[in-house]
Amino acid sequence: MSSSVIAVFDIGKTNKKVFLIDEHYKIVYEKSAQFAETTDEDGDACEDIALLTTWMRQSLHEILQLPGFEVKAMNFSTYGASFVHINGAGEVIAPLYNYLKPYPKALQQTFYNTYGGEVAVSAATASPVLGHLNSGMLLYRLKYEHPRLYEAIHYSLHLPQYISYLITGQVYSDITSIGCHTQLWDFSRQQYHTWVQQEGISEKLAPIFPSNEVVQVSLNGRTYPTGIGLHxxxxxxxxxxxxxxxxxxxxxxxxxxxxxxxxxxxxxxxxxxxxxxxxxxxxxxxxxxxxxxxxxxxxxxxxxxxxxxxxxxxxxxxxxxxxxxxxxxxxxxxxxxxxxxxxxxxxxxxxxxxxxxxxxxxxxxxxxxxxxxxxxxxxxxxxxxxxxxxxxxxxxxxxxxxxxxxxxxxxxxxxxxxxxxxxxxxxxxxxxxxxxxxxxxxxxxxxxxxxxxxxxxxxxxxxx
CATH class of the missing domain: 3.30.420.40 (ATPase, nucleotide binding domain)
Incomplete structure (x- = not known):
């Protein structure tokens, strides 16, 4: 008799893991991998999104074939402060920039001068000034430093939602990623900060979907309730x-x-x-x-x-x-x-x-x-x-x-x-x-x- 399980992909900076977890929340299967980093256009180290994507698809195929387990659902958790940028055809068109990449000081100063200063923006978004760790600031940088790339972006998905997208084919944003020191979210107004609207950044962000809900995914003649991922x-x-x-x-x-x-x-x-x-x-x-x-x-x-x-x-x-x-x-x-x-x-x-x-x-x-x-x-x-x-x-x-x-x-x-x-x-x-x-x-x-x-x-x- 097969054991009913949920498959969870847990993507860390170092270790990429997939788990099967039974109905008693015991881990009954685990597989992990590590990948060498690649570099972005500036020579800074970053995640190899192509390798990660290939591993995800291969791992999904493997776990659905495992004897003794009946996968009932899927969900995802990954590290935060990281966007994957896709074009209208759903293709990745930019590196998965490392959140520790240095942020241009002049551009950062311009941003805060425009939107009321560091204290005001940080207080509204509950985010200290952290450069690329404020993931919204990456989109601001791309808009002004790489305008052609920025224009080609159809959606920027936080990494958990990109991993989900690989399986569901549907694009969403998730509140746990948006609300994690991104400087995107106005905590008092419970909506995107004014700067996100004024810069047109909101047009690059997928619709928000509840973190505790699922979409239905059909694979090999079966339907799987699938989450959109969490920070x-x-x-x-x-x-x-x-x-x-x-x-x-x-x-x-x-x-x-x-x-x-x-x-x-x-x-x-x-x-x-x-x-x-x-x-x-x-x-x-x-x-x-x-x-x-x-x-x-x-x-x-x-x-x-x-x-x-x-x-x-x-x-x-x-x-x-x-x-x-x-x-x-x-x-x-x-x-x-x-x-x-x-x-x-x-x-x-x-x-x-x-x-x-x-x-x-x-x-x-x-x-x-x-x-x-x-x-x-x-x-x-x-x-x-x-x-x-x-x-x-x-x-x-x-x-x-x-x-x-x-x-x-x-x-x-x-x-x-x-x-x-x-x-x-x-x-x-x-x-x-x-x-x-x-x-x-x-x-x-x-x-x-x-x-x-x-x-x-x-x-x-x-x-x-």
Missing amino acids: DSSAALIPYLANFSEPFVLISTGTWCITLNPFNQTPLTSAELQQDCLCYLEYHGKPVKASRLFAGNEHEQQTKKLAEYFNVPLDFYKTVEFDPAIVSRLQKAQLINNTSIANTDTNLLFFKSLDPSQFASYEDAYHQLLLNIIVAQKYSTGLVLDNTNVKRIFVDGGFSKNPVFMHLLAAAFPGMEVYAASVAQATAIGAALAIHKHWNHLPLPGDLVALKYYVSAAVTEEEY
Whole structure:
């Protein structure tokens, strides 16, 4: 008897994956691939959209032929801030530009001078000034720097919607991609910002389609309900929203530590925008206030320095257990003032000025590094906790598996319940959950998220 499953394509910057997920939200099949990058017309590295397109089509053909599985539906999640540009014949006519590509300063200045300044545009669109990470700014650049290409564009599809288009043949826009630091969406008016209309950019954007609805796709004589795709950060939040009704914040940790608060509806202030806060739109269209900290990157750089000095492997930090005695000793030494915080960068940068020879051991130095990061993390998370009744903090990603980070975070928020949380392949599960009603007759499971509780005393932990 075949197992009923949903196929989810999860496209990251590095790993491209396809999953089959059963009706109990267990992953029963996984395939992944990695591709070499190509370059755009300026020689800047970017995703090879031709390779990705070929892999998508081949993978779809393969999974529909797999014995033992009956694919009931399909959906997609991908990284954001990236447009794929197609002409009237549906052909890709431009590179998939990298969102880290430098943005022309003069053109950026012209844009903000025209539309009321950085503060006004950022406040309205809940988007800090981030260059190409504001994906709407790519279309603005193409219009003025590559007018012939711009004129040839029939639709610019955010990457999740392009991946869906490959299968459905239908072009749509999705609110989770539009609402992700694009500078396209006016959060107060719940429509595209005035500049999008005035520049004619809106003509290049496909109609908005609900993120929790599907289109019907006929393949090989069968019909598949198919979603239009979601931005990965919004998809990863869905399992938490599905399992928990009490207010919470989620700290998603990786290169960036992003604190997401779905229960903070207050508009972003100019001060918050200047401190790297932004808003996402979750799949129902509600704003999610978020703050960002480059803590994962800092951790990577500083552990390299420590490994070199103490002559240990790069990942030696994974062997370090939390030691409250070390923390107490370091706090008494007052290498860092945990109460005076000018901004979130202060304590991330502080460790750079410390000489590793000041520490008796790698363990001491590593605890100091995490103390610095936690001070900055407490400040960053606090920016989106203010004026809310949140009592629970969930941490997922790399730092959730780090006992030193988790114990120190619990100590930094003594009035909160702090949990290390894990959802296997959260973005893929979220994409499946978004269209649950269209393929799955079972009720939503209550055990999507595994939790480990860290008490504020920072010395004991309980399994849940």
